[in-house]
Amino acid sequence: MQLTGNTIFITGGTSGIGLALARAFHELGNKVIVAGRRKALLAEISAAHPGIDGIELDIADADDIARVAAELIAKYPTLNVLVNNAGIMPFDDPSTVVDDAGSRRILDTNFLGAVRMTSALVEHLKAQPRATILYNSSVLAYVPIATNAVYSASKAAVHSYALSQRFMLRDTSVTVQEIAPPWVDTDLIRKSGDPRAMPLDAFIEETMRGLATDAPEVFVEGIRAMRNNPGLGEHELVHAFNQSIAENPIPV
Incomplete structure (x- = not known):
């Protein structure tokens, strides 16, 4: 994507990777709007970073997304x-009873929130001279962690959806990119300074370099071996498969 001259909306932009991306894009001169559920925190961010606007959003609420x-x-x-x-x-x-309400909350936030938000804005984005839809998935989309099985599955769903949407938008002004973070030291679970977690600043620096390219997926070098689990030829394979379907539609 082009890193300058944009108007950028970031969901979950009040902490962690979202806020760090907001700061990085803002420093490059882009107009940045961050969304979150806490009005007071949004106001604090706007005060600390003049030019970054905030908007209240419950990403798990379809009506709020439309608003x-x-x-x-x-x-x-x-x-x-x-x-x-x-x-x-x-x-x-997953070896015992999984709370259904909790699972629905994860899927409504991590997966359906992204689907609904994109759906609500995609026609507007297609009308722009150039536009980008960016998904934050996870290395756990490829190598799931058993203690967060539903989360890992939700990120696999995000990855799969991005692959399909990238193909369907191939002839428009909209590109689709995906960030696949490793374990980054943020408050997603609990910011701990664990040496196994990648420092947030280092992650953002490497990620911004990747976003400046046309790569469909941006991941830090440290997770290459894990990302190789399904193979880096996956994007070409999925594109070729969908192209074959487009050329020879399945009878309905």
Whole structure:
């Protein structure tokens, strides 16, 4: 993606990777809008970083997504970048009874929130001279962690959806990129300074370099071996498969 001259909306932008991306894009001169559920925190961010706007959003609420999308389109007509970053990561144990309400909350936030937010803005984005839809998935989309099985599955769903959407938007002005973070030292679970976690600043620096390219997926070098689990040829394979279907539609 082009890293300058954008109007960027970031869900889950009040902490962790979302806020760090907001700061990085803001420092490059982009107009940045961050979303979160806490009005006071949004106000603090805007005060600390003049020029970054905040908007209240419950990403798990479809009606609230529709409201925010309409407000964004009206207030920021040049909006051309959507960063689907909002996510939660509760623990679960798939060897026993998994809480259904908790699972629904994860999927509504991590997966359906991104699908709904993108759906609400995609026609506006397609009308821009250039636009980007960015998904924050996870290395756990490829190598799931058993203590967070539903979370890992939600990120695999985000990855799969991005692959399909990238193909379907191939002839438009909209590109689709995906960030696949490793374990980054943020408050997604608990900021701890664990040496196994990548420092947030280092992650953002490497990620911004990757986003400046046309790579469909951006991941830090430290997780290459894990990302190789399904193979780096996956994007070409999925594209070729969908192209074959497009050329020879399945009878309905």
